[in-house]
Amino acid sequence: LQALSELLGTLLRGHPHVALHLRGASSSLRPVGEGLADLVGNTPLIRIRSLSEQTGCEILAKAEFLNPGGSVKDRVALEIIQEALAKGRLAPGGLVTEGTVGSTGVSLAMCAAAYGCRAFIAMPDDAAVEKAQMLQALGAEVQRLRPVSITHPDHFVNVARRRAAEQPNAIFADQFENPANFRAHLKTGEEIWEQTRGRVDAFVSGAGTGGTIAGVSCYLKQRRPGVQVFLIDPPGSSLYNKVARGVMYTREEAEGKRLRHPFDTITEGIGINRLTQNFARAQVDGAFKGTDREAVEMAQYLLRNEGLFVGSSAAMNCVGAVKAARRLGPGHTIVTVLCDGGHRHLSKFHSPSYLAEHGLTPAATGTLLNFVA
Numbered sequence: 001l002q003a004l005s006e007l008l009g010t011l012l013r014g015h016p017h018v019a020l021h022l023r024g025a026s027s028s029l030r031p032v033g034e035g036l037a038d039l040v041g042n043t044p045l046i047r048i049r050s051l052s053e054q055t056g057c058e059i060l061a062k063a064e065f066l067n068p069g070g071s072v073k074d075r076v077a078l079e080i081i082q083e084a085l086a087k088g089r090l091a092p093g094g095l096v097t098e099g100t101v102g103s104t105g106v107s108l109a110m111c112a113a114a115y116g117c118r119a120f121i122a123m124p125d126d127a128a129v130e131k132a133q134m135l136q137a138l139g140a141e142v143q144r145l146r147p148v149s150i151t152h153p154d155h156f157v158n159v160a161r162r163r164a165a166e167q168p169n170a171i172f173a174d175q176f177e178n179p180a181n182f183r184a185h186l187k188t189g190e191e192i193w194e195q196t197r198g199r200v201d202a203f204v205s206g207a208g209t210g211g212t213i214a215g216v217s218c219y220l221k222q223r224r225p226g227v228q229v230f231l232i233d234p235p236g237s238s239l240y241n242k243v244a245r246g247v248m249y250t251r252e253e254a255e256g257k258r259l260r261h262p263f264d265t266i267t268e269g270i271g272i273n274r275l276t277q278n279f280a281r282a283q284v285d286g287a288f289k290g291t292d293r294e295a296v297e298m299a300q301y302l303l304r305n306e307g308l309f310v311g312s313s314a315a316m317n318c319v320g321a322v323k324a325a326r327r328l329g330p331g332h333t334i335v336t337v338l339c340d341g342g343h344r345h346l347s348k349f350h351s352p353s354y355l356a357e358h359g360l361t362p363a364a365t366g367t368l369l370n371f372v373a
């Protein structure tokens with residue numbers, strides 16, 4: 001019997017499909033995880049074939065849309081909540097508050113629930129109504145407020161901060177200034193380092209809070225100082241000026257000057273006009289400006305050539321990766337982030353009628369990247 005099973009084993013190992021299957025099973029499947037927290041992070045790094053072939057570089061992207069909350073923000077929400085629990089500032093039954101219109105609210109609502117806590121999200125009432133409905137469906141308490149200046153006590157961020165201060169066992173997540181955001185992305189950087197086995201020449205990303213670009217740049221440069229880090233900045237944002245000329249505003253100045261209003265750009269989640277504590281930690285070597293048209297065309301390009309359905313910041317990041325490839329020349333490995341999927345962008349970025357109204361209908365693209373300036 002033993003001889004027979006050895007023979008069978010030898011035959012099976014020689015069979016290419018079985019050999020592949022056995023190898024895959026032992027090396028790439030994750031062991032049993034512990035609930036929601038173990039679904040966050042450790043995202044695949046994928047090679048984007050079309051962009052790589054067209055640029056002569058290896059263009060790799062972190063598939064952050066595979067996080068359980070559908071975006072890169074799950075990492076940040078989890079870190080903020082786990083840290084507050086570990087330090088005793090939050091306990092089960094407690095409340096996590098944030099003022100946000102973005103994906104962070106969704107991530108906080110899910111991660112809070114995973115630890116027996118609740119979430120309170122304040123947002124301006126001109127944000128899409130689906131956003132509030134989605135958060136309510138996730139069990140969060142939502143308050144929609146008339147848009148006012150950040151210096152006004154009724155600004156949604158101030159309302160969220162006050163709500164946490166008013167009661168025991170409550171924290172204000174404060175994603176822009178909270179260093180847990182940056183720390184969460186040291187792990188993102190570590191994953192990129194491990195997944196590329198240290199063969200990474202450049203990292204490219206937009207910045208909203210700056211947590212991603214700060215955490216990843218600090219980790220990668222600590223491993224190899226020669227890794228180049230580039231910012232891609234959308235219209236209306238001043239981060240490009242910060243990197244290029246050192247010009248930056250305080251929160252009050254930025255709001256007072258009305259430097260950015262919601263219609264400056266179609267990209268959501270990236271671009272700001274003030275220096276956040278998280279962006280201040282970023283080690284950036286250079287910056288590119290990206291246009292809305294480039295982001296829209298890139299999203300179509302990725303869908304048609306790769307079957308990748310991504311959100312606006314992810315598309316802009318890929319625009320940045322192409323610009324970085326051109327600056328560095330062929331033969332480099334460039335990593336970027338697919339922050340979220342296209343599903344949350346159906347009313348704007350992926351709406352043919354919205355794009356037509358704003359003169360952004362994408363041209364029928366082939367495989368050429370001639371839409372990237």
Ligand code: PMP
Nearest residue numbers: 207208209210211212269313339
């Ligand atoms: N993409 C999306 C969809 C986001 O919500 C955010 C965060 N506001 C970003 C990108 C930017 O990431 P970070 O805050 O780490 O700079």
